[in-house]
Amino acid sequence: MGSEFCKRILVTGGAGFIGTHTVLQLLKDGFHVTVVDNLDNSVEEAVDRVRILAGEDLSRNLVFSIGDLRNKSDLEKLFSETRFEAVIHFAGLKAVGESVAKPMRYFDNNLVGTLNLYEIMGKYGCKKMVFSSSATVYGQPEKIPCVEDFDLKAMNPYGRTKLFLEEIARDIQKADPEWKIILLRYFNPVGAHESGQIGEDPKGIPNNLMPYIERVAVGRLPELNVYGHDYPTKDGSAVRDYIHVMDLADGHLAALRKLFTADEIGCVAYNLGTGRGTSVLEMVAAFEKAAGKKIPVKLCDRRHGDATAVYASTEKAQKELNWKAKYGIEEMCRDQWNWASKNPYGYQSKP
16 A cells, blocks of 8 residues: 555554554555544653654654544544544553443543544544454453454453444444444554654553563562462463564554455454463563563462453454464564663653
8 A cells, every 4th residue: 555545544542552553554654644642541752753763754644633532522623624534543541450440431431432433433424444442352251262253241341341332333334334344352462663762651550461561670660460370371370362562553554454445344353463372471481581680570369350361363364454463472572671671761751
């Protein structure tokens, strides 16, 4: 897809972890990109760094707007000023633990924001969407790997917002066949851009393994809490499918290409994972190797709502999107450590 298309894409939540990496790949692929983000869990500095990585020429094709999907007026302004050909919808809150404590915050942000987005997209005739879903829609799967046609059942309010939004997408598309919607179910995104200039920088105590490991490695936290060491797995720790964020970004480009080239899409889901399970303790060992240092570990009780083992079946994405993850856990840890060692306080120079 060359620059002759000059397609303009709206990326919601484009200042976040997966958003920034995807925006960079979009720019390199010749797209014009508008990012809208309310900076709830991200910073504008991340977008500035994407501009630098993209270079002077390509960064001219990037527009950044602070806005909140819950305010229809913010969306109206964007769509009335620019004709978008498609939307990649990342914007949403994503911490499982917080969602259990504050379900209303999650329903308000993730559901209301997305409903507004559909409404304004429909009004302006932009009916192509790539949606950030999650492997949490599989809940505790009865068997693994997770295949896209499994029964869906989420185990926490965050997962339920993704599940509800998938159902909403299916209903919207059924009611109006002009819509083309691709739901991407992410497994566990980790790593960073090879430059070490952009990466994951969650506000507060990280909920995900890798940013937590990284903070221990740079000395910001004393030890890593490993939740659950008595699971029926090879080393007692939970097993997940970790995927390099650059592979994930390329998965979005593959989905976008399908939206622009395939006639019959409807509303379809794809797993984005490696198809391999890695235990938490294996990941810790790989990171120790990449960073050349020991990570002190504290073994804790299981967290409520955590599944034993979850990893993806990736055949469908391979066949229909022509996409496959390229990177293994060594590269994930190498790039994560490169980002962490260059940016021990994330996008801030110091606390």
